[in-house]
Amino acid sequence: MWTIGLCIVAVLVIYLSYRLNKWSNPKCNGVLPPGSMGLPLIGETLQLIVPSYSLDLHPFIKKKAQKYGPIFRTSVAGSPIVVSIDPEFNHYIAKQEGRLVEIWYLDSFSKLLTMEGENKKVFDFTAKLFISYDAENSPTKMSEKFTNILGGLMSFPLNIPGTTYHKCLKDKNEAMSMLRKIFKERINSPKRHFEDLLDLAINDMDKEKFLSEDLIINVVFGLLFASFDSISSALSLTLNLLAEHPAVLQELTDEHEAILKNRESPNSILTWDEYKSMTFTHQVINEAFRLGGVAPGLLRRALKDIEFKGYTIPAGWTIMLVNSAIQLNPNTYKDPLAFNPWRWKDLDSLFVSKNFMPFGGGTRLCAGAEYSKTFMATFLHILVTKYRWTKVKGGTIARNPILEFTDGLHIKFSVINN
Template sequence: MSRLFGLEYLKQDLIPELEKDIRDCFAEWAAKPSIDVHDCTPDVIFLLVAKKMIGLHPSESKELRKNYSSFLEGLISFPIYLPGTTFYRCMQGKNNMMNLMSNLLRKRLSTPKEKHGDLLDLMVEELQSENPTIDEKFATDALSALLFTSFVTLSPNLTLAFKFLSDNPAVLDALKEEHDAILMHRKDASSGFRWEEYKSLTFTTLVINELTRMSNATPGIFRKTLTDVQVNGYTIPAGWMVMMSPMAVHLNPAFFEDPLDFNPWRWLDESKRNAQKNFVPFGLGIRACPAAEFSKLFMALFLHVLVTKYRWTKIKGGEVSRKAVIMFPQGYQIQLLPRA
C-alpha cells in the first residue's frame, strides 16, 4: 500500500509532469482576455488529476467530471430516489463513475504490458503481483475515492486562493517572497520544482492550512460508532452512523479567533498547529484521506507557478456563498498576465 499511495510516487514520478501541466494551463489562461476561475479552475484540476491518476483523455474526463459534480451536489440531500430529484442525480452520478472506473481497471488488467505512467499502472501491478494486498473492488473504490477527494479538496481551495490573495496583499507579498527565494537559491535556473523545495515552504504551508480551513470542501466526515458514545449528555448508540461537519469546527470562534478572517499567520501559534482534533480537512486516524499529501503538494505547486510567473486583476464577481460546496453565484472573472 505504501508503494501505491506513498511519497516515492509523488517525489519521483509526479512533480515534473504536474509542474509542466500546470505551466501549460496558466499559459493557456494568460492568452485569453479573461477567465472565470470559478469555472476554469475545477475543470483544469479535474483534467490534471484524472490524467495523473487514471490516464484519462480530456474528452473522457469531461464526462466523468459531470458525474462527480452530480454526486457532490446531491451528497447532502433528502434521499428520495425518483427521477428528477437531486438525490437521484447524485446516485446516478455515483453509479456512472464507479462503472467507468471498473471498466477502465478491467481494460488495463487485460493489457498489463501497456504502460501509461499513472497511478492506475501501479494498481494493476499490485493486483497482478505474487501476493497482492488489494483486490479489484478495493482498487475501484480507492481510485474513485482518491479522484473525488482530490477534486473536492483542490477545486474550492485554489478558486478561493485567487480571491483571498487578491483581497490580502500582505499574504500575496509574503508568498511571492518565499517562492522567489526558492528560484534564487537554485543552482540551475532551468531546473524544476523539487520535493525538498516543497518541504521547505513554511509560509505556503500556513496559506494552504488557512485555505483548507476556510473552504471546508468536504460537507461531512462519516464514521460508525463501535460502542455507545456520550456527547454533551446524549448517548449515541453503538452501530449508528455519525456525520461530523468540518465547517462546524473550522469556523468555530472557540477554536479559531475571528474565524471568517483569512489569516495564515494564525497557524504560527503552536497550539493551533498541534490541535489536530480542531483541524480535520482530510479526516483523522487510520481512515484519513490517502490523497492528503497529493492534494497539499498540488496546491503548493499550483501556487508556486502562479506567484512566480503571473499576476492577475479582478474584472467582476467574487462574492462567495455556500450550498453543499463553495460557490461564486456571479462567477469570478480575472485577467491573468505574465508577472513583470
C-alpha cells in the same frame, strides 16, 4: 353515522399523535442530547440542505448549537443523528474507530460513494495522472459527472426520475462504467507501460491477491472524487482570498521569488527542501483549509451506547462531527472569519493538532492530506513565479453542502516575461 365517522377521526388523531410523540422522543437507555427530530421521515433534512452563503457555520447548525449547546440531536433523511461541534467530543470519537464507532454514510452518501464546479482543470490533471484521462477527446466529461455527484451528497435519498438524487446516481454509474471500460481495455492490452496509477495497480494484481477489478475501480473512483472535492474547492477559495488580500499575495510572491534567487540554476525544478522552506506558503494553505473546510461533517455510527458529559448516544445512531466549528471557534481563533495567514506564525504543533482538523482525525485521517498540501504549494509556486493574474468577476461563496462559487471564479492570467 356521524358518530362512527367522528370515532374514526378521533382514533386516527390519537394514533398520529402517538407516532409523532414516539418519533420526537426516541428510546434511550439514558439521557439523549437536547434537540428536536422534526417531522417523521423527513426530519430536519430541508433545513440542513438549504445552501449557506458564508464561510461561517451553516445557519442550521449554528442556530441549533446556540439553542441546545455544542452537542444536539436531530434527524436527517430518516436517520436519527447527533451533531457535535464540541472539540473534546470530536477528538474522542475520532479515536474510537472500530471500538465505539464505525465510518458511516447517510443513504445519499453511501449510494453515491460506496462500491457499486469549479476548477475542472485541476480534476482533469489528476485524472490524467491516475488513468491517463484525455479530457479534450473523451466522449464522457468526467468532471461534469463528479460535479453532479457532489451536488447530491446531501440530497434527500428519493430515487425517482426528476430528483437530484436520481440524477446523481445516474452520473455516478456512468462514471463507474467509464472506469470499468478503461480497466478492461488496459487488462486486455498486450502492452502496458505502467505510466499511471491504474497500470501500476493492474500490474500488481498477480502479486497481490486481494486486488480485484472491483476494488481497483472503486479505489480509483474514490481517489478521483477526493482530489476533485478537496483540492479544487480549496484552491479556488485560496485564489479568491489572495485576490481580496494583496498584502498576503505580495508576501507569498516574495517568498517564492526568494526561492528562485537562491537556486544555482534558474531552470531547476522545485525540490523537496524548497517545499519544506515555504513557511508563509504553508500558513496560507492552512488558513485556506481552516476557513474552507470542504466536508459538511464527518459521519460515524455508534456501535454501542456512548456516554459523554451526562448524555447517552444510542447504538445505531449516526454521529456528525462538525470539525469546521472547531476551526471557526472565536475562543480559539481571534476574528475567525478573517483570512489571516500570519496567525499561524505563533501556533505550536500541540495547539494545531487539537484545533485544526480539515482532513479528519484518528485512524480516518485523510490519506490525501499531504498530497493536497503539496499540490497546492506547487501550484502557488508556479502561479506567483511564472504568472500575473487578476480576478475579473465572480467569487460569491456558497455551501451546497460542498464549498462552491455560485457565479464561478473568473481569473485573467498573463505570463511573466523574464
